[in-house]
Amino acid sequence: MEKPDLSYLNSLSGGDKSFENKILEVIREEFPGELNEYTENVKNQKLKLAAENVHKLKHKISILGLKKTYALAVKHEDLLKASNTSLVEDFGAALDILTDYINKI
């Protein structure tokens, strides 16, 4: 199971904890809404919109240093654009892990 790695955030902040906290705070605030929107769009087969949601989530995933999940998100976004839902389950599982982590921030 992949774990978040905050080294990217640390490299940006240069030890400025208030910056790191601000970023994590924004992620914590925005993630649930974006996740919900993605889930609804997949459920309603609005796959182009779901791809847009993955695009947004992708940046947050990269900030949290989840390299494997990021690679999965890139593939999933491309497939959704082509109306292919084959990675919905895998991506959903990765998002569950992310949700657990974000709830603990």
Place this chain on the structure above:
Amino acid sequence: MNCIIIDDESTARLIINQLCSNIDNVKVVNEFSNAIEAIKYLNHNEVDLIFLDIHMPDFTGFDFIQTLKNPPQVILTTSDNNFAIEAFEYNCIVDYLLKPISFPRFEKAISKAEQGYNNSKVNGISVQDSSENDLYVNIDRRLIKIDIPSIYLVEAKGDYINVKTSEQNYTVHSTLKKIEEKLPDHLFLKVHRSYIINVKEIIDIEDNSVLIKKDLVPVSRSNRPELMKRLNLL
């Protein structure tokens, strides 16, 4: 360099702000979550550099650049590496940063922008001046460069316009109003609600029509006085 950030993601704006705060010569003067607000701002303010996200809802970064008559330098910031080729079509784009953006890569992009900024100051001209004669049109997802003075006629056809040049004709999904804004007033004139002509290419004028190369173009009564004013009448 005064710069603005355009990105619909707040985390991206925070990160670019943080990266800029570590560079002496770069000052973030404003930031926008959508391109429309940025256009309104740029109508009244000048900036030296724009950090621009490509992938935004409704209005992409490329759409945004096309609305600017004389765009400042642009550094694209994106999570997609699929747009790199398209990016090279724009002279104003100095670099293409893939998110997540690291500080060393960011510094490199800033140094490219600084070079352009310093050159424009030394020459006293905008770095974009060399591209003033170019118009890029989007056809089948490709941006095609057209030399503006070579355009002799633009004709509205429903949701499309036909752009006729001495070498080739282009059918573009756009409006006459949009292209009119991009064409220089001293060369082009709207002579009818469906036609813009290059006045230098007029062969003759008869009653309510004008001959441009082999095209006979109608001239509406309301536009005729302006057309007559432009002619060097004996």
